[in-house]
Amino acid sequence: MIETRIGIVGLGNMGTAHAKYLIQNEVKGAKLTAVADPREERLQWARDEWGEQIKTFGDSKSLYRSGEVDAVIICTPHYDHPAEAMDAFDQNLHVLIEKPAGVYTRQVREMNERAAGCDKVFGIMYNQRTNPVFMKLKDLIDSGELGEIRRTNWIITDWYRTQHYYNSAGWRATWAGEGGGVLINQDPHQLDLWQWTTGLMPVRVRAFCQFGKHRDIEVENDVTAYVEYANGATGVFVTSTCEAPGTNRFEVTGDRGKVVIEGNRLTFWRLRVSETEFNRNFNGGFGSPECWEIEVPIHSGGAGHEAITKDWIRAIREGTQLIAPGEEGIKGLTLSNAMLLSTWTDNWVELPIDEDLFYNELQKRIEQSASNKQVNEHILLDLSNSRG
Template sequence: MNVVRIGIVGLGNMGSAHAQYIFNGKIKGAQLTAVADVREERLAWGRDKWADSVSYHASLTDMLASGNIDGVLIATPHYHHPEAAIEALQAGVHVLVEKPAGVYTKQVREMNEAAAEAGKVFSMMYNQRTNPLYQKLRDLIASGEIGEIRRTNWIITNWYRPQSYYDSGGWRATWAGEGGGVLINQDPHQLDLWQWTTGMMPKRVRAFCSFGKYRNIEVEDDVTAYVEYENGATGVFITTTGEAPGTNRFEITGDRGKIVIEDNQMTFWRLRTPESEFNRTFKGGFGEPENWKIEIPVQGSNPEHPGITQNWVNAILHGTELLAPGEEGIKGLTLSNAMLLSSWTDNWVDLPLDEELFYSLLQERIQNSTFQKKQVNEQTLDVDNTF
């Protein structure tokens, strides 16, 4: 194979953007050959753009049957990601899934099992893993430069969304339409990076989620979560869509200092002597380790979505290691599910997550969702995978 023939499922904002850069030759070794969407108006939009260069299909099933694709990029609504991926994998094509991996881990675990059985290249659109800032952070932590991690703290509140944003679609910010709020829609990248850069998943979570605190919505729009790790480290994750101006600050403290990422810069306060050693040897009444404030140089651009797509294509053609393996999508989703479950039960949540309990409580909310009731009345589903 010299060229990967790619099909796009879902021509919402994200799917259309993916299709455009692939069609325009931005991905070496790839060609856009098919698109699928249940909405005829989106297919008509595609015909105006690409004419007879690609084939047009009303469903993923039809597109897979056409034989026109080697790989599929899934950009459908959240709930459909795992089921579409499973269908494509079982049909023998490679799969790249938009974030999030799904809405609940039980479903995503089934997707991962299907990927393992299929043996195809399976990736997740975690485009912030291409950001050199977070790649450098991951390298510094993995190499031991900061020492054993003691605390993580991410304040990510610059996701401001006005009421008009939520009013733009009846499916937005509903349990039945999106499956959640800020955690499932805006924060998947940060939840993924939180565990990817540190290399740690917590052992338990205690979260406080507010539902419709700042906006007239039924899902969470304000979250404060506290986590504990096996090594005794702790972490805090704070997020909202109702604050302005917002903050995006990721801070990691270790035995050898502190790293902060904010305003697209990385600062390292490096201890000349590890804190544990200083504490053991210092004999004065007051004192602290000498530290050096270092602005860490970060080189390279951030190719974001095209970067992940190129990496996926390279893995198919050349066996290149995946930057965002699809199986890892369950990790960030586990954090999201655990935070919601903690709030729903008003208690600690231990990991591994009780997937059956989360699923049952989610189903209760779906049944009472305003969008679920609207679907029953109208029997329509018109959604767009955008954040």
């Protein structure tokens, strides 16, 4: 079977990383045939590295229309992901986008609708879905081992970033350059995993975002959010880039116990009988269900970007189901948008969010953003994916 020809749009850190493993033939059935970037120095680097076997283009539209590719990996700034994906769909190409899906759900929803209107495979680079520890958590929840979920709690404050980091590029931590701060830059994987592992999206959100806390930046870098789910469960999400030492601890409590992920270890405090049953039958003054602490074995490996690319190529060639469908990128972004909107309006936000209200509030901040001129001129292709 002929190899699937791949094009990469954006040769920043992430685009270059994808290109390298494709060039090294680490993805069976795929072949890198073209790259696009507006920076001539990056295209010259590609020519020097790979010679004439790779076609180079100064813009994505030329690549999409070249006939040199069957599928594309989009590694551009956050704002450009939906527009680039839609243009690629219009040229009958399969698409894999880097995370996040975009900056605001209104545009991402339009991208999803365009994807639904064609027969191409659409994926998103949620490589943490292949991390064995999160796969095991999802398995425990999906199998009913944990029982009905009652509480979620994720504290992820180990994204420490200095002022020097933020000063290293004019687009960093600006509304026009990135569309947000810790929620859109550092946390897309966690926001995705929060809903993917549990299978739950909140019905409403109340969040408190602090902008430029202990740092001279425009955007949010400290967030505490409280959510409520349809089944009565609640959740808390706490994140920061200005806390040292930080914490990364994810807890999910259910009717049959509690799971904690910390330090790449998964511990299951399993109740011998469910809390519901114990509460119904216990007649003493004080007591609690018998609980067993279980260190759940986790196999090594996983979480690599190439794992998602391999899965995407397999779906293209064999029709298999994707681990990370592109359409699901809107879920984590919805959580991010809801947290910001709750802070901006100083109120609860019900899901689905008012997408027009969020968009209008975001535009107010973009208009005042320090990097507004740069972004409007689109001279920062792929820089947002080079930051981490």
